Structure formats: C-alpha cells, structure tokens
Amino acid sequence: ENPYAAYRPEVPQKPAFPMKWFKFTIYFQLFANAVLNFFNAMSSFMGLSYGLEADAVYFVYPGLHTLDMLTGVLYLVLVIFAFITRFQLAKFKKHAPVMLYIFLALNLVLLIFYLVSASIITGINLINPSNVSNAVVLLILIVCDYIYFNKRKELFVK
Secondary structure (H helix, E strand, O other): OOOOHHHOOOOOOOOOOOOHHHHHHHHHHHHHHHHHHHHHHHHHHHOHHHHHHHHHHHHHOHHHHHHHHHHHHHHHHHHHHHHHHHHHHHOOOOOHHHHHHHHHHHHHHHHHHHHHHHHHHHOOOOOOHHHHHHHHHHHHHHHHHHHHHHHOHHHOOO
C-alpha cells in the first residue's frame, strides 16, 4: 500500500459525454456545408439555376445578376467560415460553439435575403415549400446544436 495515497489531492473528473453529434458536426456537417456553399457560389456566379437561359433572365432582370454575384461572394465567405468553425470546434475552443450557431444563422439569413431580394427584383414569389423546408432544417440545426453544445460547454474552455 502506498503511504502517500492519503495525501494525494483528488482530481475532479470531467463527466464523460457522448460525442457522436460532435464528431458528425466536425467530420461531416461542416464539410458538407462547405461543399454545398461552394456549389451555391459557383451556381450563383454562372447563373446555373436559370439553365441555358441565364443571359435572357439577366437581360430581363439585370438586378438579378448583381444579386447573384453578391450572393456568390457571400457563399464563398461562408465556405471559409465553415472551415474556420470546424477547426475551432475540433480544438475545443471556448468560442467555437457560438461560431457554429453564427455560421448556421448566416446560412439562414443568406437564404432569406436571396429569396426576398430575388422576389422583389422579379416580382415573382420565390418562397416555396422547398425553400421553407431548407430554412426549417437550419432552424432545427441551430436549436439542436445549441442544446447539445450547451450541455457540453465545460469541454470548450481553451
């Protein structure tokens, strides 16, 4: 028996948390978002959502071309932000969960900004069930991530 065992201070143990969602977020969700945002940026720059009629659409609605270029740049910013957020989360940085919430919220804001702006420019209501479901998914992710990471906030202290 160790005679010094009684003098050893007890080291508090951090509670063990299931980290499957964390791993999903840093190994898939943020990378997938970066890829999708990159695709959205390229699609915006090239007018891919209009098929072969992009020039005709831009001729009729010139403001749409400006909106697409601006949106493309903002999507590229989100690509960079996704990678920064991913590596901050992986290093358990204190501010990383907030960065994730901001990243998801910016995706939601950009979606709404584009839909409202394009609807105003074209005079056509572009808010459809698909776009609404995309917004709902982002809202659900924000809420789920907030609940998940709030329960694990003591892990993010660096």
